[in-house]
Amino acid sequence: MAELRTEEEQLEAIKSWWKDNGKSLVIMIAIAISAVYGYKGWQNKQVTNSESASLMYQQLITATVSNTQSDTEKNFATSKHLAKTLKADYADTQYAKFAALLMAKVAVNNQDLNLAEQELDWVLGKDPQPLVKAIAQMRKAQILNEKSEYSEALSLLSTISVESLKGQVSELEGDIFLAQGDKEKARAAYQQALTINAASNDKAVITMKLNDLTTEEG
Numbered sequence: 001m002a003e004l005r006t007e008e009e010q011l012e013a014i015k016s017w018w019k020d021n022g023k024s025l026v027i028m029i030a031i032a033i034s035a036v037y038g039y040k041g042w043q044n045k046q047v048t049n050s051e052s053a054s055l056m057y058q059q060l061i062t063a064t065v066s067n068t069q070s071d072t073e074k075n076f077a078t079s080k081h082l083a084k085t086l087k088a089d090y091a092d093t094q095y096a097k098f099a100a101l102l103m104a105k106v107a108v109n110n111q112d113l114n115l116a117e118q119e120l121d122w123v124l125g126k127d128p129q130p131l132v133k134a135i136a137q138m139r140k141a142q143i144l145n146e147k148s149e150y151s152e153a154l155s156l157l158s159t160i161s162v163e164s165l166k167g168q169v170s171e172l173e174g175d176i177f178l179a180q181g182d183k184e185k186a187r188a189a190y191q192q193a194l195t196i197n198a199a200s201n202d203k204a205v206i207t208m209k210l211n212d213l214t215t216e217e218g
């Protein structure tokens with residue numbers, strides 16, 4: 001009888017606990033299940049967004065390749081539309097940043113330096129990864145050099161710390177110094193770039209620039 005009472009007491013205790021805590025337990029379980037499915041839904045959305053952005057980026061690449069002169073204007077308009085859509089709808093993806101970088105190049109080819117600079121500023125404003133940021137900074141420095149904004153270009157280059165781009169940075173600094181008419185600093189920058197790129201295919205181009213500088217002075 002003692003065991004029976006104990007079982008009854010245990011059953012009553014369970015009923016009492018369920019009465020007091022059952023509702024909150026159900027709510028907690030429901031929240032946990034919702035969180036799991038919500039996270040899976042978020043993951044699926046991220047995958048879908050990435051796939052859509054990838055497809056649109058491929059379309060952008062195709063649009064930037066103009067096979068005939070008559071296609072140029074049409075492809076440029078298409079490129080701008082695709083890049084704008086990627087930045088608006090898929091801003092958090094890497095494809096949007098790549099699209100802006102590509103669109104900046106297209107804009108330069110179309111002699112639209114202002115549009116190119118806007119595209120690069122958009123990339124820089126999205127907290128990109130270090131390498132993407134450095135590439136955008138270098139391309140913007142090239143545009144600033146074209147616009148004769150030499151001090152701004154050199155200042156921007158001085159902030160680049162990606163080791164793999166140091167040689168290109170030095171070469172670009174040389175180009176900017178040369179555009180300013182400072183051949184001494186240009187030579188020093190080219191020499192530094194040559195030292196950094198000693199085993200690179202860029203060595204020939206830098207050597208040619210140094211030779212041209214020597215010829216001009218001779």
